[in-house]
Amino acid sequence: MSHESDTPRDLAPSTLRLAGIQIRDPFVLTVAETGTYYLFGSTDKDIWRGPAEGFDCYRSADLEQWVGPIPAFRPPAGFWSDRNYWAPEVHAYDGRFFMFATFTAEGVRRGTQILVSDAPSGPYVPWGDGPVTPREWECLDGTLHVDEAGDPWIVFCHEWAQVWDGEIVAQRLSPDLSRAIGEPLVLFRASEAPWVERLRHPRVPEDVAAYVTDGPFLHRLASGGLIMLWSSFGGSGYAMGIARSASGRVQGPWVQEDAPIWARDGGHGMIARTLDGGLLLTLHQPNETPLERAVLLELEETAETVRPSPRVA
Known part of the structure; x- marks a missing residue:
């Protein structure tokens, strides 16, 4: 893989700590060859109503001090x-870097588009013909999973706003990631998790039970087991739970853990590998714009799941 110098193209970078970076849906890419971490996320100042500018990233050698913002994608x-640029993830695959991100437009259903770059910080450009999620569905938060046979999948959310009980769905991708192939497979619905509570929202009729699915991310345990992080709303607000594949395959069936791994007004996370081989959980907290910040926590892994390290306060 080729790596560039990460020289910003239209912004002057500075050195920041996480407390100084407004970001949602944080995703950490670890590039071991250069000893560098890259932090991506939803970085527009108001991702709900404001103008869509693109995605920035930040780089670090120690997870403490971050250089940026570095423009990773500009449309x-x-x-x-032209709006709602959300939740970019970056995966190293087949010698290049692929960004999975959520986009929407007036009269066009929300979906995950794949972008590509030769360098971890970009610039990323569109790959394939528009979203790879089903065009007639409202979809978001696509993530890449490469199965035990080496075949790529996109795992994404079929949004509650269309189906009320939000779904986590998997679909095969072509080997070059340019398009979806086969039929989408519903893995589970939000209401199957014991910790998830009904969404209270002006768009939800009082006689309708709506449940949210956000931010799936799959992780292969050292034991060979397959788990998935995903987010919804619990008793203390936005939260993140874990599901486990009983078969060890993306097709499932998926079993929900009884309690969330993170229950306190934060979520939409992923699991990164640190340069020394450890595991790192990311999430944003609080779940309120413009106060959201990235939180990074050490993880411990068991044969069946992961948990925040006891060393984490």
């Missing part, structure tokens, strides 16, 4: 989406 002329 090219004629790009189909």
